[in-house]
Amino acid sequence: MRFAERWISCTVKAIRDVAPAIREFVLRPAGPSVENYAPGSHINVGVFIDGRPQTRCYSLVGDFGPDGYRIAVRRAADSRGGSLYMWSLQPGARVEISTPTSLFEIDWTRRSYCLIAGGIGITPILGIAGMLNRRNAAMELHYAVTSRRDAAFLDELSGMLADRLIVHASDEANRIELDDTFRRLPPDSSAILCGPLRLLEAARRSWTSAGRAPDDLRYETFGSSGLLPTESFRVRIDRSGREIVVPENKSLLDALNEAGFEVISDCQRGECGVCAIDVVAVDGKIDHRDVFFSDHQKGEGSKICPCVSRAVGAITVNTLYQGDGG
Numbered sequence: 001m002r003f004a005e006r007w008i009s010c011t012v013k014a015i016r017d018v019a020p021a022i023r024e025f026v027l028r029p030a031g032p033s034v035e036n037y038a039p040g041s042h043i044n045v046g047v048f049i050d051g052r053p054q055t056r057c058y059s060l061v062g063d064f065g066p067d068g069y070r071i072a073v074r075r076a077a078d079s080r081g082g083s084l085y086m087w088s089l090q091p092g093a094r095v096e097i098s099t100p101t102s103l104f105e106i107d108w109t110r111r112s113y114c115l116i117a118g119g120i121g122i123t124p125i126l127g128i129a130g131m132l133n134r135r136n137a138a139m140e141l142h143y144a145v146t147s148r149r150d151a152a153f154l155d156e157l158s159g160m161l162a163d164r165l166i167v168h169a170s171d172e173a174n175r176i177e178l179d180d181t182f183r184r185l186p187p188d189s190s191a192i193l194c195g196p197l198r199l200l201e202a203a204r205r206s207w208t209s210a211g212r213a214p215d216d217l218r219y220e221t222f223g224s225s226g227l228l229p230t231e232s233f234r235v236r237i238d239r240s241g242r243e244i245v246v247p248e249n250k251s252l253l254d255a256l257n258e259a260g261f262e263v264i265s266d267c268q269r270g271e272c273g274v275c276a277i278d279v280v281a282v283d284g285k286i287d288h289r290d291v292f293f294s295d296h297q298k299g300e301g302s303k304i305c306p307c308v309s310r311a312v313g314a315i316t317v318n319t320l321y322q323g324d325g326g
Contacts, residue, residue, distance in 0.1 A: 008098075
């Protein structure tokens, strides 16, 4: 496993709404101190959904602080239950969290930086912007939201970045032009992005078209975001004669494991490919929500990362396959 998680007990110290559908939680560890963490880090939080323990991943907001770990949770209509559980918590509640981990692998020595956040994707970007600001690095932050009213932490960002913050509000007809944005960046620039899958895929295409090195685009996406609606779908297990239903609020990985078809996994964010399994047949369409497989592999539709990806209709899988990244 890539991540050897260590879990700690926390108390919900404070709660506040930072946008109409986004709530911030400050989680205070039971131990003597808050563990330091790199900007852009995340934690896993233990939640209960339908009375059963599960985990959800949330980015840490802003800079390290001694009062606790800050996370922000968007109440999503297509939630698998995690956001509803988090929103039910009150100050004083006890939760279990993993210690912070960072996946961004940011090169802090670059000439300039372009930060891009889509909606709740601002959560890890806020801490990264703070670090770059303290280093006096050349940067700009593009914040894509439905409206300014929905933009969490907008006052905090405006105070920090001033005119280096560009808000792209859909209701103001001010969408981000990725091609132009990337084309005018100085050489040796790095772009850092967090947002939904559609934004990430558009950014990857524009970044490549601008002739920039793929490794200079760093990103995270949401495990629940996809190109198709989140709905229940059927999964047939090849050669077993079994068929299971994956409900809206459960991942394919969890459904397979609960049905006794054990699949090993690691990051559970669609990034490492450890959980990948073979797709034998598709009666409908696969919604690839991972960032592990290439566009070509996704087009072939012969493999799926069950930790985040879903389907519309029905698929037949072979759980004996484990991805090799080829």
